[in-house]
Amino acid sequence: MYSLGVPLPPALDGDSAPVHLLPPHKAFNWIHDGSVLVFDVTACGEGSKGPAEVPWRLQEGGLVPYGFATLLPDLPDEAKARVFEALVDDFFGPSEVPDLAIVFETPRPGPKAKASPGQAMAQWILRNKAQPHQVFLVDRDEYAKKYQGLQDAAGTKRLTVPSEIVEDGLYLGPLQTATSSAVLNGLAITHVLSVIDHSVPLPSDARVEHLSLCIEDHPDADLYPVLKKALPWLLAAFAETPGARVLVHCAQGRSRSASVVIAWLMCVKRVLERDEKSGSAALFGAVMGIVKQLRPSIQPNYGFASALENLFHDEGALAPLLMGMEAFLQDPGGRRWQLALG
Template sequence: MPLDRIPGEDSLYIGSAFAVGQQKILDSHNITHILSVLQYTAREKAEIAAKPPCTPPRTRMFIDVDDLEEEDLLVHFPRIVRFIDGGLRSKPVSGSTVEDTEAATKGAVYVHCAMGKSRSATAVIAYLLWKRPEQFRTDGATKSPESTQRYPPAVAEDAVRRALALVRQARAIVEPNPGFMEQLALWWRMGCPADGPDAVERRPAYRRWLYEKDVVESTRMGQAPGRLWFGDEATNEGEERSPPREEKDVLAVRQETTALVAAAADEEGPGQNFQLRCKVCRRVLADAAFIIPHESTEDDGRPRAACNHHFVEPLSWMRPVLEQGELEGRLVCPNTRCNALVGRYSWQGFKCTCRAWVCPAISLQHSRVDCVTVRQAAKIS
């Protein structure tokens, strides 16, 4: 079929660019709105605008993106879902050729890319996740404390897979590229914000994602990232921190981190937190929430050496050093009366003494910090 209808009550269709020029096909499906998710040149857009308007007229929106894993389609999701939603709720103007009385009273939206496989599917899934989240939660989520949440973060990947399966019922060939699948999961974890065209850009999780992309691209070229992100500043903005790139559950990561730091401190206690403090002046440098668990995957039969590093996320007290734009360097205590060496960083990463490779590597060295058990974490600034 040139146009494939997504299962449900709405007249939402997905397909390739071929059908856009087939007026009879569009008329037969009462298409009122067309969303083009592909890279049109300025000349192609001018040619489209110069064509005589069809009857009845159709509303179009263009999202200029390529089908590349590193392409940022996430930032366009608020505009995409609002456009689709508005189109589906609109009423067709007179002149519709649709005989079905009920269908003729509703808008119909056609979403397409070049082949109707990756970009258009991503746009449709983003809309479905935003509009019908309850349809894509796992059975387990309804029995968990997260069941009261509209978008339970822990089920993000599964929700995306379920939405993809629904779209494949209409169009079996759809296959969003891995980068777009990752963006859809992040969209869900952020709560599918669409209260304005810049709704995604305002979210700290999106800025962290941009930072991680920039680190990967910059280090590949042998440069320090031009974009910085600081974990404690994002936490202070009140947003739940998203899982690390290996997609472990947030709670599991924090439990693993707590166990790791507790082992280093040789202390444990219910309701307690753990902090890393400068060994010289006792200034708080990081708490357990910002320590990145790491484990070596090497298994060559040799006994592993003790781990001499606490790897942490970038923190705001490191800003003066990290903003210098060097690939690697030393970290000193932010207490100006101390300035003791506490660790080092390398955007290209390095291997810990336990043989785990960490990239980027921002390390506070065991020998230069104390691991302290506290009842409540002090604010890091």
């Protein structure tokens, strides 16, 4: 069961029907992973039965590429069931219904005792369907505002997008994300770190700092020389560029780039917790779990995993980096890392 949401009031969050509020960036990751059902309960106006009439549509521009349906809570139960089943058949198949669903709504002021349309729809799904087991509510307006740039840049084109590991800060994805103007500009990426075994031609209109480090995705490949260059570069990017947004990529966003992101977050966690007794293996397990919740497809090869489990074996080699990181994390800009790893 996922636990990244903020629980709603107890009356709407019973043990048998968990419903949670979900931050937009976490919804974004799960949606693009293709592992959730997505519904929109936003209507045109009071009493409207039609889909939302807004300047952009959620299913355009890669904002919601999978499993999307408009499902209004005041429809008869039979109509709701037909929409639900059609969505499952079109995108997943009856035997592959995801465990999770996301319901977009635009919150409106109203009596606190009365369930919102999104809450009502979430409860209907949980009462009437064996799956999903959990339903998350997402503020449609916040999501639209945050990712409007992607839709503007891409129009109606489907995009391959990176996972947002630290909100508005650290992104992890495959090669296509680094070579796409729509992605780099739409997400306002400022730095790109390529961890791959060939050159990467960035778009000509991309105004980003770029570091390319050559390594094959093979268990015998030595990860340490890459980390020796990548980790200080990441520290400089975040410490010296206010509002830096860094994309780390390899070919598929699964092994090489994931290993660098995990190593960076292991160092951050080590400094934040000021715990020199915890071994690298324990830190690796904890951080791997955090990143995997946000990008389920990651899987460092066993050679890289072994290197990460022994990352702090030679503490002296990382001492300058950790000292610089400690100063950075004490600044206001370092607070988001505490929230990400909290």
